[in-house]
Amino acid sequence: MSARLPAKRTQSTEISAAKNEDFVTATIADQLFGIPVLQVRDVLGPQKITRIPLAPPEVAGSLNLRGRIVTAIDVRLRLGLDKPTQASRGMSIVVDHKGELYSLMVDNVGEVLSLSADDFERHPATMDQRWREVSTGIYRLQNTLLVVLDVSRLLNFASIEAA
Amino acid sequence: MDDLLSEFLTETNENLSVLDVELVKLEQNPNDPGLLSNIFRLVHTIKGTCGFLGLPRLESVAHAAENVLGRFRDGELTVSAYAVSLILESLDTIKGILSVLEKTEAEPAGTDEDLINRLNAMAEGRELPKAGAGAAAAPAAPEPPAEPPAAANDPEQLFEPVRAVPVAVEPPRPPEVVQTREVAPITEAPPPAPVPEPQHRAEAADAGPAAAADKGGESAVAQQTIRVNVDLLENLMTMVSELVLTRNQLLQILRSQKESEFAAPLQRLNHVTSELQEGVMKTRMQPIGNAWAKLPRLVRDLAHELHKKIDLQMLGAETELDRQVLELIKDPLTHMVRNSGDHGLEGPAERVAKGKPEAGRVTLNAYHEGGHIIIEISDDGRGLNLEAIKRKALQNGMVTEAELAGMSDQQIQQFIMKPGFSTAAKVTSVSGRGVGMDVVKTNIEKIGGTIEMKSLEGRGTTFTIKIPLTLAIVSALIVECGGERFAIPQISVVELVRAADDSEHKIERINGSPVLRLRNRLLPLVSLQRLLKLGHQDEDKRENFIVVTQVGNYTFGIIVDRVFDTEEIVVKPVAPILRNIELFSGNTILGDGSVIMILDPNGIATASGTMTVQDTSIATTEVAKQTRREDDKMALLIFSAGAGSPKAVPLSLVARLEDVDLNQVELSNGEPVVQYRGKLMPLVPIDANWSIVRDKRQPVVVFADGDRSMGLVVDEIVDIVEDKLAVELGTERPGFLGSAIIAGKATDVIDAGFYLTRAFKDWFGNGRDGAFEEERQHRILLVDDSPFFRNLLTPMLSVSGYDVTAVESGDEAMALQESGEQFDVIISDIEMPGMSGLEFAEAVRASARWANVPLVALSSHATPRDLDRGRQAGFNDYVAKFDRDALLFTLQQTLAEKGAA
Structure with a gap:
């Protein structure tokens, strides 16, 4: 009896997950992005970041988050955008990837949106190769489009080096 | 308490608690030979040690129990509940005697004749009922735990103790209670009385307190060590690391405030934290020898199987490292040693033909270096065959001919670290199954380590594994370069030199490479700024600091802009995406809360391209021999007696040190004796002119053997030192073995045997060997x-x-x-x-x-x-x-x- 219960529960969550997924939204260069809320650990304001020499350019440095060392990734550079202007940068979303924390630097962090799977679409073939690589797809919102970022692909730097 | 005795108590108590469990298992599982031989061995050890210490009562009980067990082991008797109970009873008796021993350092008087008789009868296959009250009670009356109640599973035996043994003042111990409970319902008997009847209680009233104190059952000595879950230690370590960081932050704040009422308590917190940190670190460290323990056997089997002669040398087995890391490197190490023996070393005939010694050598060497543990596995075998590697790499399509042509030997050798690569021509049962160095490499990299390889064809191969001390707390020097701060592990920093144009030290250049004249030698310099590609080259700075760093036996200087304080840091591994940067060994959070990268001196040395392959194998062999000899130290008791140099005797021979009131010294047969533990102990002076001065106290070194003891009269106990006992000058003087240098002083080593025979002519039987x-x-x-x-x-x-x-x-x-x-x-x-x-x-x-x-x-x-x-x-x-x-x-x-x- 009791052994069967959890299985049922998982099923039901799967069903709801298929219908609605929650995303933390962020803007970079006026584009709206979404990161699955379950992967997000924290949202930070401007931080003191230590540069790491010899690191890939996308690695902005590391910072101290309550005693844990977090590697900061400049998502702008990862997406092949220009260096941000001083005014626009500042917010970060901290995500957990394989037990390590990474701080994804974005221009602004917005609200959490619960999005329906009906609005989901694979990304259009014309999208930039770099963007296609790090995202899973696109949600059609009322006024704008939201690009879903895939954290593990975003942090896979080997692909950039190869490119 | 006497060291030997307390060690004996600890060991025996441990053995006894194991025995309790094992015996119960045996009862359920009477035919398990492994269990039986383990039990037999434990009892045997107890017996043997008792015999040596001169504890006749303990020995006789253990001996009788061992006899019974021996018969079980040889299959001459079957294991029955009665027999197990009897053995358990013997153990309880032993425990009782031990507890008295622990308090008084002497065996209680009395005999255990009844128990021994029953054991002996058991050994002959008979079951003897417990002796009547009178026989057991009479001799045992003065001491409390002589006969603990026999809680036999056998219903007949069950109520015997209560009726028959008035001296059973000791309430039954927990395990026995459990046993009796199990039995009671079956026999439908009245509930077993946990304590003797009131009148017996009264009889034994004087022994009451001792028995009550005994109730705990466990010996105080046995409780000195406990087993703790590793996860708990792990957690503790993490917490302490955080505590250290917090402490550092507090100290940083304190530094910026001139006068603060927090200064004193913070200072205290600082000390306590340091000690706590040290203590917790120690709990996690284990000598690497633990991971090596199986290797000699493995190499031996390997040698047999492959018909090779293999010498395994293990150096630095005492190098300590985190036990978690130890577990993780165990398998890779085993694999690599196996590889060295199988692939690396040639057969004896081939070796002789090449002019090498017949027996091949595999050397393991572990040591700390620059905040890392280095483990070297080297062999003096055939080395890597470059041609074979090239062929195999081409065959497996890993590389093209053209690419190969452009590769250095070093790069070609690296192929053996690739998955699915084995150059062994045939697959033996030992190695060559395609799971090879790549697995080793992955495993080592998993814990943030690196593996390097140097191979000379015909000369041998050396693998160097470098493992960072993850989670370890190290002292680091904080430096600044190009506006960024970095930490350099203090352990590899030799000295700091300020270099400026106007000072005596100044950076000079040879074809652009910076060097420094330091005490008549040229020190190669590495510019951190250039190495880390930090900003513009600003070489013409007026002032620089050189951190003189040593890696192995290579010394070089790192040019930095500024040098700050040293700080205790917790090394944290860098994020996986940064792990390929060899110049960093980790990162950490400083007292002010900022993140800082920890430089890896080894990485810097490698990156600056100055590391050389050195043939250090001969030197290490020498060192190995030396260290082995140095390890043979023993504790020596140093005292003075009479004129001349201090005297020494091995501490292990000494039973006790006593301070004797000379008023109590009597003369027996013209020789001085003193009453000691109810016996007469002869006193033998070293100084022949010694005379008894009344109203004085005199230190006496007591030697004991069995129930005899002898006091060696000395003037003063000076010290106990750990040193190697190397008798340098023999002597003709009776009573002296000769002179030795102990703790830097010429010391006469006493021939304890001589004085023992002075006291008792027959101490060593007839005559000592020469x-x-x-x-x-x-x-x-x-x-x-x-x-x-x-x-x-x-x-x-x-x-x-x-x-x-x-x-x-x-x-x-x-x-x-x-x-x-x-x-x-x-x-x-x-x-x-x-x-x-x-x-x-x-x-x-x-x-x-x-x-x-x-x-x-x-x-x-x-x-x-x-x-x-x-x-x-x-x-x-x-x-x-x-x-x-x-x-x-x-x-x-x-x-x-x-x-x-």
Whole structure:
């Protein structure tokens, strides 16, 4: 009896997950992005970041988050955008990837949106190769489009080096 | 308390608690031979140690119990509930005696005749009922725990103790209560009375407090060590690391405030944290030798299987590292040693043809360097065959011909680290199955380590594994370069030099490479700024600092802009995406909360391209020999007596140190004696002119053997030192072994035996052997799993003129064999966990170097059948474990025979 219960529960969550997924939204260069809320650990304001020499350019440095060392990734550079202007940068979303924390630097962090799977679409073939690589797809919102970022692909730097 | 005694108590108490559990298992599982032999061995050890310490009462009980167990083991008796209860009862009796021993340092008076009779009857196959009240009570009356209630599972036995034994003042211990409860419902008997009846209580009233104190059952000595879950330690370590960081932050804040009322408490917090940190660190550290323990055996088997001769050398086994890391490198290490033996070393014929010694050598070397642990695995075999690697790489399509042509030898060698690569022509059962170095490499990299390889064809291969001390707290120097701060582990920093144009040190250049003149030598310099590609080259700075760094035996200077403080830091591994940057060994959070990268001096040395392959194998061999000799230290008691230099005697021979009131010294037969523990103890002065001065106290060194003791009268106890007892100058003076340099002073080493025979003519039987007068000391290898015995026998044999090396297992002894040690005689215990004495003897006989070394078995069950078994295994002689005279005599005989042969 009791052994069967959890299985049922998982099923039901799967069903709801298929219908609605929650995303933390962020803007970079006026584009709206979404990161699955379950992967997000924290949202930070401007931080003191230590540069790491010899690191890939996308690695902005590391910072101290309550005693844990977090590697900061400049998502702008990862997406092949220009260096941000001083005014626009500042917010970060901290995500957990394989037990390590990474701080994804974005221009602004917005609200959490619960999005329906009906609005989901694979990304259009014309999208930039770099963007296609790090995202899973696109949600059609009322006024704008939201690009879903895939954290593990975003942090896979080997692909950039190869490119 | 006497060290020997307390060690004995600890060991025996541990053994007893194991026995309790094992016996219960045995009862459910009467036919398990492994269980039986383990139980037998434990009881046997207890008996043997008792015998040596001169605890006759304990020994007789243990002996009787051992007899019964021996019959079980040999299948001559079947295990019954009654028999198990009887053995458990013996254990309780032993525990009782031990608890008295712990309090008074002497065995309680009385006998355990009844119990022993029943045990002996059991051994003969009879079940003897418990003796009547009178017999048991009379001799045992004065001491409390003589007869703990026998909580037999046998219903007939169940209520015996309550009725029959008035001295059973001790309430039953928990395990027994459980047992009686199990039985009670079945027999439908009234509930067992946990305590004796009131009138008995009254009778034993005077013994009451002692019994009550006893109630805990467990010995205080046994409680000195506990087992703790590793996860708990892990957690503790993480918490302490965080505490250290917080402490650092607090101190940082304090520094910025001139006067603060927090200064004093913070200082205290600082100290406490440091000590806590140190303590917790220690709990996690284990010598790397633990991971190596299985290797000698493995290499031996390997040698047999492959018909090669392999010498395994293990250096730096005491190097400590985090136990978690230790677990993780165990398998890779085993694999690599196997590889070295199989692929690396040539067969004997091939080696001889190449002009190398027949036996190939595999060396393991571990040491700390620059905040890392370095483990080297090297062999002097054929080295990597570049052509074979090239062929294989082409064959597997890993590389094209053109690419190969452009590769350096080093790069080609790296192919062996790639998955699915094995150059072994045939797949042996040992290695060459395609799971090879790539797995090793992955495993090591998983814990943030690196593996390097240097190979010279025909000369051998060296693998260097570098493991960072993850989570370890290190002291680091904080420096600044190009506006960024970095930490350099203090351990690799030799000195700091300020270099400026106007100072005596100034950076000079040879073809652009910076160097520094330092004390008449040129120090190569590395510009951190250039190395880390930090900003523009700003070479013409007026002032620089040079951090002189040492990696191995390569010294170089790192040019930095500024030098700050040193700080205790917790090394945290860098994020996986940064792990390929070799210049950093980790990162950490400083006191001010900022993140800082930790520079890896080894990485800097490698990156600056100055590391050279050095042939250090000869040097390390020398060091190995030296360290082995230095390890043979023993504790010596230093005292003064009469005129002349201080005197010394091995501490292990000393039973106690006493301060005797000279008013109590009496004369018996013209010789001074003193009443000591209800007996007369003769006093023997070292100083012949010693006279009894009334109203004074005199220090006395007490030697004890069995129930006899002797007091050596000295003037003053000076010290106890750890030193190697190397008698330099022999002497004709009776009572002295000679002079030795101990703690930097010429010291006379006392021949304890001489004074013992002065007190009791027959102390050592007739006459001492003259082994000491011989020019060369005979080397003895002592193999015994009991630390207590090793401690006892080593000094005893050393004093008798032998050079003793003691190890705790057959495996360890075989490791010495592998490393080329030679001995004149090997003494080995029979009952040992792991490789037993008999197996060890067979291994010795089968070995290349020790096949002809006489083997003496040390055991206390010397029945003719055991003798036969021993002889078959290869032992030359048997000696009872607790008989010093026989041991010395046998050694002398064996050596004489060997000399004659």
